[in-house]
Amino acid sequence: MISDTAFWALTICLGIGTFLIRFSFLGLFGGRTLPDWALLHLKYVGVAVFPALVTPLVLWPEATGGVTDPVRVIAALAAFVIGMRVSVVGAIVAGMGTLYALQFLLG
Amino acid sequence: MTPRAAFWRGYIDCAPFTLIVIPYSILFGVVARDAGLDILQTMSMSVLVIAGASQFTALALLQDQAPVFIALLAALAVNLRMAMYSAALVPHIGHARLGTRALMAYLMVDQAFAVAVKHYEDNPLMSQTNKVAYYFGCMMLICPFWYGCTLIGALLGQAIPPALSLDFAVPICFIALTAPLIRSLPHVIAAAVAALASVVFSGLPWSLGLIVAALLAMMAGAQAELFLKRRKPKDVT
Numbered sequence: 590m591i592s593d594t595a596f597w598a599l600t601i602c603l604g605i606g607t608f609l610i611r612f613s614f615l616g617l618f619g620g621r622t623l624p625d626w627a628l629l630h631l632k633y634v635g636v637a638v639f640p641a642l643v644t645p646l647v648l649w650p651e652a653t654g655g656v657t658d659p660v661r662v663i664a665a666l667a668a669f670v671i672g673m674r675v676s677v678v679g680a681i682v683a684g685m686g687t688l689y690a691l692q693f694l695l696g
Numbered sequence: 697m698t699p700r701a702a703f704w705r706g707y708i709d710c711a712p713f714t715l716i717v718i719p720y721s722i723l724f725g726v727v728a729r730d731a732g733l734d735i736l737q738t739m740s741m742s743v744l745v746i747a748g749a750s751q752f753t754a755l756a757l758l759q760d761q762a763p764v765f766i767a768l769l770a771a772l773a774v775n776l777r778m779a780m781y782s783a784a785l786v787p788h789i790g791h792a793r794l795g796t797r798a799l800m801a802y803l804m805v806d807q808a809f810a811v812a813v814k815h816y817e818d819n820p821l822m823s824q825t826n827k828v829a830y831y832f833g834c835m836m837l838i839c840p841f842w843y844g845c846t847l848i849g850a851l852l853g854q855a856i857p858p859a860l861s862l863d864f865a866v867p868i869c870f871i872a873l874t875a876p877l878i879r880s881l882p883h884v885i886a887a888a889v890a891a892l893a894s895v896v897f898s899g900l901p902w903s904l905g906l907i908v909a910a911l912l913a914m915m916a917g918a919q920a921e922l923f924l925k926r927r928k929p930k931d932v933t
Contacts, residue, residue, distance in 0.1 A: 604744030612801035614783035619790040633917030634784040639874040641894035641909035672875025684868035
């Protein structure tokens with residue numbers, strides 16, 4: 590059971606903290622021109638953050654208690670290949686579809 | 697293109713991600729109710745924080761009776777990546793007024809960030825007003841779904857069958873976000889370094905492995921780009 594005090598303290602601080610993280614650079618550097626070296630690195634934020642977020646989730650899923658599940662690895666690869674070749678919707682459908690199909694086939 | 701058209705363009709470009717946001721936010725509503733939160737508490741969390749992964753983290757730690765301070769730090773660490781989004785958005789929408797920037801910061805979510813930045817890079821001639829309008833188009837699609845479906849999940853309050861493996865919708869979503877961003881050799885290198893480094897540094901506490909891996913990957917991408925640029929003139933001669 591989560592106490593009311595703990596919940597509200599956490600939620601309000603998390604809300605404020607998360608906002609400050611999101612606002613950080615937009616708030617401080619808005620309207621200014623960033624130096625070239627910064628712009629060069631910032632181009633790669635997306636391709637740097639997302640794979641780093643995904644890889645551990647695919648290799649050690651919480652749903653299996655952290656044990657590598659070949660079905661999930663295959664489904665993730667399917668989503669990636671379709672995402673590169675076809676589209677975003679294709680990637681989502683291929684990923685979840687492969688997962689369900691393999692889980693069904695393998696019982 | 698008028699700002700109105702740019703807004704709707706963003707709205708439509710973000711539409712595929714409702715496929716993920718809907719089940720994920722329903723799941724949050726259900727899990728929060730299971731953890732003993734009432735509907736007001738569940739909704740307050742989704743509205744104040746709008747960051748799914750950190751909400752799940754905070755909730756799980758509170759349930760394990762972790763001290764509030766620890767739960768807070770762990771959840772904030774999960775959101776630290778958004779400082780990088782904030783920086784990456786400065787060249788595109790940093791010109792907006794302070795109040796607008798604050799609103800844009802509040803609405804900043806992964807899906808919309810990825811979609812917006814890709815669109816800006818594909819359309820370098822886009823006007824600043826249209827960039828802001830496009831950004832709001834993206835966010836206006838995702839955020840109402842996030843609130844609304846949290847509420848649906850909280851009202852349903854029933855466990856979603858584990859057989860649906862909804863947990864896997866999260867990595868699938870991020871894979872779908874990544875694929876269109878990989879458009880040149882430096883992008884490939886950055887993504888590969890990110891994946892590899894996230895495994896190597898997965899043992900770091902506070903989700904710091906993600907931050908370290910992302911910073912290394914950004915450096916790898918930037919260095920690869922510089923390296924390829926330096927080589928080009930030589931190839932000609």
